[in-house]
Amino acid sequence: MNNPHVNKKLRNVILTVSVLIPAAVAFLFTIKIDGVDFSFLPPIYASLNGLTAVGLLIALIAIKQKKIDIHKRTIQLCLVFSILFLLLYVLYHMTSESTSFGGSGAIKGIYYFFLISHIFLSLAVIPLVLFSYVFAWKGDYKRHKKWTKFAFPIWLYVAISGVIVYFMIAPYYCQPI
16 A cells, blocks of 8 residues: 555545535536425535534544544544535535525624635645545554644534534525425
């Protein structure tokens, strides 16, 4: 596994995926599918963000207690939650009009702070999490730990801020009659 060619290949795959995911999401946002109602999805994908946050905290506790198998399985579950979140989020936005935040004053500034930081950090977290995961998978725990110092707090922030953004925008979703 320490073959430099394999390392370079994995690095290139991670970097490619880290660019392709946001590009694909941006492209898919330009597609609108009419006649399908997925208005029920926002609380589901917000819950997936919440489950990711809880899972990340469980994984942290597990690794601190040297429960490596629990840590590993919990992180894998967090990856599944994050992938499902992304799929449902894109599906919702391909079938629904964007919702505008209706608040004003300081609350509007707070909302946009969370939204913008959530979006930008969700872009940054992709390669951080993937590199961290690959280092652990390869048994390179020194590099895994080094990368996780950045990946963990950012991933946790993205998961929590996603839930905050959902609760702040939820009153403004168009409800079907």
